Amino acid sequence: MVSVRAFLVAVSAMAAVVVASNVLVQFPVDGRLGTVDLADVLTWGAFTYPLAFLVTDVVNRNFGPRTARLVALSGFSVAVVMSLALATPRIALASGTAFLAAQLLDVAVFDRLRHGAWWRAPLASSAVASALDTAVFFALAFAAVVPFGVDPFAVSSEPIFGLAGAPEAPRWVSWAVGDFAVKLLVAALALGPYRLVTVSR
Structure with a gap:
């Protein structure tokens, strides 16, 4: 049974x-990595968002899938309201849709794998949910063809990652691929904190 304090801490996180x-x-990341312009590959959000899966997985391991779903839904509600004030409505809508779908998938996959090796459930659930989150968020947030009228984020097509000879695609496709790669890296790095917080479970 989760305490009110633990629940509020998880929702706030x-x-x-x-x-x-x-x-x-x-905000795209400025700088270069070899021949790659990082602004074509990454936004700063790629480094923070995977921590949402860490929160969900820790709650799931410690308090079960029902509480994890409740934390995801409560966190989603608070985040969407706050995002409407701090980000564009389109970003808030895309984020809310992707977040809800990905978090519920994360809870389901984690719960199916929870009795295996300690690292398998958090790593697999985060990877699968990150793929869904990335596809849904970037398509809704940045794709030029959306049912909401003029796209303020539309950008012209260019080679993926800005590399000569790469297929052309909108810049958001490069952001999505780079974002997903960072999410996988952060999910792997988050195994350390996950293990420390859940070691007794």
Whole structure:
């Protein structure tokens, strides 16, 4: 049984991660990595958003899937309201849709794998949910063809990652691929904190 204090801490952590990510996803990373212009590959939101899966997985391991779903839904509600004030409505809508779908998938996959090796459930659930989250969020947030009228984020097509000879695609496709790669990296790195917080479970 989760205490009110633990529940509020989890919801607050979830909301903080999502709001920060919704603001940071609007800012590409400046700099270069070899021949790759990082602004073509990453936004700052890629580094913060995977922590939402860490929160969900820790709650799931410690208090079960029902509480994890409740934390995800509560965090989602708070984050969407706050994001409407701090990000564009389109970012808030895309984030809310992707977040809800991905978090519920994360809870379901984690619960199916919870009795295996300690690292398998958090790593697999985060990877699968990150793929869904990335596809839904970037398509809704940045794709030019959406049913909501003029797209303020539309950008012209260019080679993926800005690399000569790469297929052309809208810049948001490069952001999505880079974002997903970072989410996988952060999910792997988050196994350390996950293990420390759940070691007795």
